[in-house]
């Protein structure tokens with residue numbers, strides 16, 4: 030990497046300080062108010078939403094283990110779909126709500142707010158026709174097509190709770206998620222398209238439904254021309270039902286604390302958790318952060334490259350932008366198809382002004398060379414954002430130099446599925462930028478650092494990142510398992526929300542997120558629990574034991590390194606290695622594909638039988654001279670073999 034990575038401070042450009050809603054002074058004032066007098070702060074901010082009944086209560090929160098509850102705006106009544114669609118009519122009905130860009134560059138379309146209103150009402154009536162009722166969980170397994178947004182908003186309109194499952198997940202993963210929230214309805218498409226390849230979505234749903242019972246209806250959107258098997262009595266084509274329903278469909282009045290959606294995310298133990306977000310607080314947070322972080326004004330063309338299967342797609346493709354009356358671009362494809370300049374070509378084609386992507390994409394595109402970027406003008410761009418994983422200063426600098434021509438502030442937004450929206454992030458008109466730092470807290474957010482014993486660290490320090498107070502976008506529970514919610518986030522450091530991330534606070538009070546400190550790995554911005562990969566591996570008949578750790582990867586941020594002990598009668602070879610790689614992909618999905626598989630006659634264990642992951646991590650990272658104390662191992666000889674047979678991935 031040739032770019033300068035010495036610590037630099039990039040001051041707020043003068044024109045940004047002038048035009049932005051939040052300049053440095055306003056940030057300081059508003060931040061102070063948000064923590065000193067949250068009641069007054071939120072009483073004002075909640076007005077960004079149209080309420081059927083405006084809340085008088087602001088918050089009722091306890092993070093105590095014995096009585097853990099989180100409620101915001103609890104006596105308010107609203108509808109999220111109304112706020113994202115209907116309220117922008119009639120004044121803005123001809124403004125574009127969604128620009129859709131297909132995998133195939135010749136396919137695109139624009140959906141105005143007026144059209145969105147019709148499509149969402151139609152979709153909602155199709156759901157009702159199937160039998161979906163308020164409170165029902167609806168699983169959405171769709172590619173990045175406009176119908177994904179229609180489906181989410183249609184659920185919100187009628188008070189159903191959506192659970193979007195990323196289109197890259199396997200039938201087993203879909204089945205697990207359907208089962209966990211006892212979802213009776215599934216929305217999918219015949220096929221998806223990505224990088225010129227088809228994805229057999231309906232086929233995957235069929236396979237999932239062989240493993241789980243209780244699904245009463247499957248709605249199939251016709252996206253490609255492929256015909257697929259339809260299970261009579263269970264499956265219906267969306268367009269067939271849509272042709273017979275009418276357009277009128279009122280918005281269901283919802284309590285602020287009624288569930289809006291469930292989204293499954295990986296943790297350090299067990300199966301993925303159903304993160305539950307509710308209606309009022311989430312929408313206020315999504316709308317507020319989208320407006321301030323991107324300094325958004327209606328009419329501006331905004332593109333977040335995430336997939337709606339992840340939280341970033343929920344908050345910053347659908348709910349935040351549409352609540353703000355934005356023009357949000359949805360891209361079906363991948364950055365390198367049909368050519369390595371696809372992103373930059375789309376930016377010029379649709380005159381994108383705000384562009385929000387992931388560090389892994391930035392690093393991959395940097396690799397391909399500046400020429401692909403420079404052959405497109407990108408003159409419409411004025412703001413760049415990143416999310417999903419720590420961005421290394423070199424990648425940040427390339428983004429700023431080459432993509433943004435040193436004109437566009439880069440906002441590195443730190444947040445989680447659990448947090449609903451951005452918590453630590455620069456604001457373009459207020460924050461001097463440091464390459465690689467997520468910089469400063471959003472309004473109402475009080476981050477702090479603790480050591481392993483929970484002692485607060487003062488001043489410039491590194492430690493575990495915790496949050497001291499609640500905010501409206503905070504998750505409310507783990508669906509169906511409140512105890513797991515308490516155990517995961519509020520037990521490590523009583524009275525505090527533990528993020529699972531490590532961080533450094535520098536002398537200026539800027540935050541630098543260093544990555545997960547638990548057994549979660551972040552592969553290309555996708556969260557995976559090492560336990561999930563391990564349980565996939567040990568389910569293979571030839572595997573006796575497995576331990577999985579992350580290691581630094583140039584493009585993906587982190588890669589997946591698996592140590593596998595096979596059964597006694599098995600001779601491990603390259604065939605088995607390939608078979609295991611495929612096995613994990615089939616079980617979880619392609620994102621979980623192992624980067625390295627090392628066969629080990631034994632794993633390093635303590636005398637009490639615990640696998641010493643610290644050692645496995647060091648070996649995977651290549652830090653071979655620094656294994657730390659190995660004297661507590663039951664059999665120190667195991668390490669010799671691990672070192673001798675280390676895989677370079």
Ligand code: 6R9
Pocket residue numbers: 294339340341415416417418419420441442443444445446447467528529530542543544545551554555556
């Ligand atoms: C929004 C999202 C959350 C985890 C989080 C952290 C990592 C996200 C980051 C970042 C450093 C950033 N992460 N944004 N790390 N800088 N700007 O990605 O949600 O999929 O739940 O992942 O991602 O480790 O804890 P999610």
